[in-house]
Amino acid sequence: MAGTGMQKVDLVIAGVGVLAVLATTLGVVFYDEAAGQQTIVFPETPVAQTDSGTGSGTINLELAAPDNATAFEEMFVTVQFTGTAGVQPSGGSYEVRVTAPDGSTCDGGQAAWSESDVTIEIPDCRWADVPEGRGASSPSDVNEAISWDDPISVQIIITNPTATNIPNIHTYSYSVTVNADVLAYRAQVEVPDPQAGQ
Amino acid sequence: MAGARGQFNTRFGFIMAAVGSAVGLGNLVRFPGELNENGGAAFLIVYLGLLLLVGLPALLGEMSLGKISNASPINAFRQLGGKHGKKWAIIGVFGMMAAIFVMFFYTVLAGWALRFFFETFRDGWWGPGQGSVLFGLTETGPWTIFWHGVVTAATVFVVARGVSGGIEKATIIMMPALFLIIGGIVIFALFQPGMGAGYAAIFKPDFSELTTQNVSKAIGQVFFSLSLGQGAMLTYASYMDKKQSVTKDGATIGFADTGVAVLAGMMIFPVLAFAGLLNDPNVTGPTASSFGTAFKALPEAFFQMGGGAGRIVGGVFFLGLFVAAISSAISLIEVPVSVLIDNLDLRRWKAALIIGGLTYSFGVMASINGHWLEMYDEIAVNVFIIIGVAITTFFAGWFAKGVAKELDSGLKSRIGIYFVWMMRTVTPLLVVGVFIVGGFFGGDSGLEFWGEGAGFRELGHTIKLALSFD
Numbered sequence: 001m002a003g004t005g006m007q008k009v010d011l012v013i014a015g016v017g018v019l020a021v022l023a024t025t026l027g028v029v030f031y032d033e034a035a036g037q038q039t040i041v042f043p044e045t046p047v048a049q050t051d052s053g054t055g056s057g058t059i060n061l062e063l064a065a066p067d068n069a070t071a072f073e074e075m076f077v078t079v080q081f082t083g084t085a086g087v088q089p090s091g092g093s094y095e096v097r098v099t100a101p102d103g104s105t106c107d108g109g110q111a112a113w114s115e116s117d118v119t120i121e122i123p124d125c126r127w128a129d130v131p132e133g134r135g136a137s138s139p140s141d142v143n144e145a146i147s148w149d150d151p152i153s154v155q156i157i158i159t160n161p162t163a164t165n166i167p168n169i170h171t172y173s174y175s176v177t178v179n180a181d182v183l184a185y186r187a188q189v190e191v192p193d194p195q196a197g198q
Numbered sequence: 199m200a201g202a203r204g205q206f207n208t209r210f211g212f213i214m215a216a217v218g219s220a221v222g223l224g225n226l227v228r229f230p231g232e233l234n235e236n237g238g239a240a241f242l243i244v245y246l247g248l249l250l251l252v253g254l255p256a257l258l259g260e261m262s263l264g265k266i267s268n269a270s271p272i273n274a275f276r277q278l279g280g281k282h283g284k285k286w287a288i289i290g291v292f293g294m295m296a297a298i299f300v301m302f303f304y305t306v307l308a309g310w311a312l313r314f315f316f317e318t319f320r321d322g323w324w325g326p327g328q329g330s331v332l333f334g335l336t337e338t339g340p341w342t343i344f345w346h347g348v349v350t351a352a353t354v355f356v357v358a359r360g361v362s363g364g365i366e367k368a369t370i371i372m373m374p375a376l377f378l379i380i381g382g383i384v385i386f387a388l389f390q391p392g393m394g395a396g397y398a399a400i401f402k403p404d405f406s407e408l409t410t411q412n413v414s415k416a417i418g419q420v421f422f423s424l425s426l427g428q429g430a431m432l433t434y435a436s437y438m439d440k441k442q443s444v445t446k447d448g449a450t451i452g453f454a455d456t457g458v459a460v461l462a463g464m465m466i467f468p469v470l471a472f473a474g475l476l477n478d479p480n481v482t483g484p485t486a487s488s489f490g491t492a493f494k495a496l497p498e499a500f501f502q503m504g505g506g507a508g509r510i511v512g513g514v515f516f517l518g519l520f521v522a523a524i525s526s527a528i529s530l531i532e533v534p535v536s537v538l539i540d541n542l543d544l545r546r547w548k549a550a551l552i553i554g555g556l557t558y559s560f561g562v563m564a565s566i567n568g569h570w571l572e573m574y575d576e577i578a579v580n581v582f583i584i585i586g587v588a589i590t591t592f593f594a595g596w597f598a599k600g601v602a603k604e605l606d607s608g609l610k611s612r613i614g615i616y617f618v619w620m621m622r623t624v625t626p627l628l629v630v631g632v633f634i635v636g637g638f639f640g641g642d643s644g645l646e647f648w649g650e651g652a653g654f655r656e657l658g659h660t661i662k663l664a665l666s667f668d
Contacts, residue, residue: 012552013548019555
């Protein structure tokens, strides 16, 4: 091999070395974890659950998170709660709260017990990066204690009025509809089995 | 020339290297999963039949070309193609390109296994459901680049040290170690509660599962498991001792490859059965995958085994997975390295550095975005491997001189002509048939499954779209 030829090979090796350094630098600096994931809107039609009842305490409605959800990008939950008290005393309240699988909450507000036919809406109960460290921007900080197969819980809390000497005080009825209109989440792209996998 | 190119010192060394090339992630994880999903022993019987009809003839054809020519893929076709040698050389280019595209992502996969091996012994990732979370963080990211780099460097190091000094020395250690690992876990699994359900999952025959789809899956598995169409077997055979028998060694390689795959099933499924994960969606059903089984379900199963035993078995399993992957990666990188050595008279270490650098650089893209991995795989399979296998086998059967004689050498009986006729007829026809039928008559034709397993439908759909068939 002539000397010139050897120099060409060495130049090629140097070029490949530069390419490797460049690829590493660009790969690390511009790595976008979201690029390896895909956003899926789930479901195509809004999730809705309705329940109703009488009594004191709380009601939990559960919206199952989709399989393989690793990080929620956005979540919009609307809760429509209608309650009717048998009487209209003062002091108590209805309260609606949406709880994410990690336990974080989104309060929809309260309505006074004295009102009948109450409607409480949470028009934009939204987590842009819920839970902390699990948002689309930082999957490397995944909190492994959270199972995203856990449901999204909608909690209706009814607080009794302070005055208890009024007859029929504990009688009320309610119905609640939970809509997760656009439940967008990022699901890990499952790399398919390579066919040329030896 | 042989001395300059290198040669395996022993038959054992050659067979270990070739088995190392053939045995990879597909054997250890995908094949057992296919047994489980596609009819158990019924699938195995079909697989063995196809191994004889398609796999062995194609394997022996590739090996014969390498041994007769004593050259790397491009040179082998050029040399054996006679006056049209330059045109035939394009098939050698196909093989080399297939190897290049596969190795762009194979070192990444080996890096996953290596990371899981180390992480098994770290407390942070040892717990329920942790395998899934760790896998999510392992598929892509800066750490994926790191582990891919480690694997690529190790692969280049082995290849740069030469055929006997590097590849042979490494594989005669790695492959027996892999057999010990698999054998050890198989014996361990034998004593796990519920192991019977595990064996039933992969061996209980269900002939109703022998659909065209599943038969085509078996064909695909035969191709890819034997490293066909990627120039690897041709290249390794070019380093064989002239006294060795291609037929004996090829049959040994083919059946060892299948044996390891079956043993892998006996290793994995009893463990999954013990943990109650036989019906886990990562293992079976529409979302099941080899990766899901290996990196999500099995870590969970190892954890459920409890403390020390689970960790040791888990760690050893991932070490075995890594060994299987890197021994295949070594054979893939050797293909373009041998082409550079043969055609540019390069020093081996320089050729290895160039190819290793390119492998690393392109692998970085697969390390940061899984879509690249998928694309490399599809290009390798749909563009290079299928066409390469069909034409290589056809070429070996019809055009290359001395293949039957080569196959008979070292044997008492004359069976070379049987394989030559298979190379001339059945093998390429089956390959092309699967390709054409699967590609063009997929979708709603009722024959949609034909070829799906071998992954030809995408290309077929692309062509159909281009021709406005749809």
